[in-house]
Amino acid sequence: MKKRYAKFIIFALVLLASAALVYTEPVPFKTHKVTVPLRFDYYYTYEMVVEALEKLHKAYPQLTELEIVGKSEEGRAIYCMTVNNPKTGKELDKPGIWVDGNIHGNEIQAGEVCLYLLDYLLGNYGVNKKITELVDKKCFYVVPVINTDGRYHFMTDGNNMHDNRSLRRPHDDDEDGLLDEDFPDDLDGDGNICMMRKKDPHGHWKTDPEDPRLMIRVKPGEKGEWNRIGAEGIDNDGDGRINEDAQGYVDPNRNWGYDWMPHYVQHGAGDYPFSGVGLKALGKYILARTNITMGWTFHNFGGLFVRGPSRKAWGSYAPEDEAVFDYLGDQGERIIPGYKHIISWKDMSETYGDEDGWMFMSIGAYCFTGELFMRSQESFKSIKEQKAAKPVGEGGMDFFSSNDSFERERLKFNDHLTQGELFVSWKPYKHPTYGDIEIGGWAKMSTRMPHPFMLKDMCHRNAAAIIFSAKQTPEVKLEVFGIKKVGQNLYRLRTRLKNSKAIPSMSNHARKVKLYPKDMLTVSGKGVKVKAGGRLNDRYRDQVTYKEYRPGIQFLFVPGFGKVEHQFLFSAQPGVSVTIKYNSRHAGKIRKTIKLK
Ligand SMILES: [Ca+2]
Ligand SMILES: [Ca+2]
Ligand SMILES: [Ca+2]
Ligand SMILES: [Ca+2]
Ligand SMILES: [Zn+2]
Structure with a gap:
């Protein structure tokens, strides 16, 4: 064997050994169980x-x-x-x-x-x-x-990307006494409701010189080439209008x-x-x-x-x-x-x-x-080009409209990333009302979905x-603390309700308009008589806002990332069990029992 091959083999072995030293264990990456193989690479009917x-x-x-x-x-x-x-x-x-x-x-x-x-x-x-x-x-x-x-x-019928939004409750859009009688029609039967255009020197549109699939508006005084005549369809009810009363709305x-x-x-x-x-x-x-x-x-x-x-x-x-x-x-x-x-x-x-x-x-x-x-997901730009482009909302494309340059870019995305799936090329069609026209444009499964x-x-x-x-929905913990005998069979007890999450146990709006009862905190037990109870405002200075009636039941809420403390004074015999219950619509239920010494 040649000497230099031997050298190379030794070198390769050393490399492998050092690699083995670094990657001794595979990274413990657990993926979720595939019990139900749902797929997210096509749309479900x-x-x-x-x-x-x-x-x-x-x-x-x-x-x-x-x-x-x-x-x-x-x-x-x-x-x-x-x-x-x-x-x-x-x-x-x-x-x-x-x-x-x-x-x-x-x-x-x-x-x-x-x-x-x-x-x-x-x-x-x-x-x-x-x-x-x-x-x-x-x-x-x-x-x-x-x-x-x-x-x-939407999935079954011929459609464009914007239709079939509504509930199927018939509505007479054009006040002709008929309900939902004239909807767009998939004239060429390709599953898409596209656009119709007709050659017309008096039209407001001309072929985009940069991409002949697009049309751009003619400038004032300039000769037109195309008239846009709306979504694919015919006058289904013979009232002289086309697509004037679609399903719903x-x-x-x-x-x-x-x-x-x-x-x-x-x-x-x-x-x-x-x-x-x-x-x-x-x-x-x-x-x-x-x-x-x-x-x-x-x-x-x-x-x-x-x-x-x-x-x-x-x-x-x-x-x-x-x-x-x-x-x-x-x-x-x-x-x-x-x-x-x-x-x-x-x-x-x-x-x-x-x-x-x-x-x-x-x-x-x-x-x-x-x-x-996001339409920006369909951009056909390098990061460098993206940085140089106008940001959304400042003359660039915005949420609800687009400009010519963006449409050209989308067509490139269509050509090079989806091999033409998003756009239907213009094709001649003989229309019963308009005669020779062309049908084409963005496909149903485009524009509003990835x-x-x-x-x-x-x-x-x-x-x-x-x-x-x-x-971040509330997670409230109840602490019972500061239990003290303060008189002849008279006890003091303090509670702390603490929420470790951002969402409060009740929104400010819900409290303000009394949308539903607040959270409830109760202290009870056999032979337990709550004499006083209320919100503990300052635990160091023993300041409490006592509730006048039924002090054993307190109504409250627990703020996001916050706490609320209460104090109760009650009479009971030693050895008795006292139950503290918290009951909230949004933060669950907690129950704690303590035995008095
Ligand atoms: Ca109608
Ligand atoms: Ca069609
Ligand atoms: Ca009609
Ligand atoms: Ca009609
Ligand atoms: Zn919507």
């Missing part, structure tokens, strides 16, 4: 969502309940999956976290976020310590698809019970609050779960965590409630870079009867509307934001 829920329930019967909350206008079941470990307590004795999605039928990825959260919580139970603890302490209510008809029709997110306004004030309102059979059932279902402390409702567009006030007239929330929203929202912005935490009326638009407003004002739960998709290759990342980050908020 309504039927697949139901199947996934049934499989999860079958795989984790001890931790889940699967209920039909109600049915849609077309009879499709709306499912809620409850994640609760009955071995660690009853549902209502734990802080509840409400999560829903797909209230707008076209906003399908919200359903995937919900499924991902369920799969992640259940699959990591008994595997990941933090998730196991969380599932043992809290209760999750998850409704992946509220608008079951909407999801069904009752907007399920404008019909919740707080600050509801009729259709002439709020577009999309039904005839009364909770219009819609499924929505009514959901309202009832939520109202019965008095432990709901935190809420998330997912929509599909903007990269936002939106929360109330939904209208300026509500005034601002109390600083204490603001602090909770800010704490959760700011952390959310870090968990999902690019997302913005905003206030609904101020940073977006005023809305009547929306869900997150109702959750906070009528239920007393802190609630965010999550707007999932391509499936980006879906899992979005689901995981949003699930992480929900989990962070769930961890």
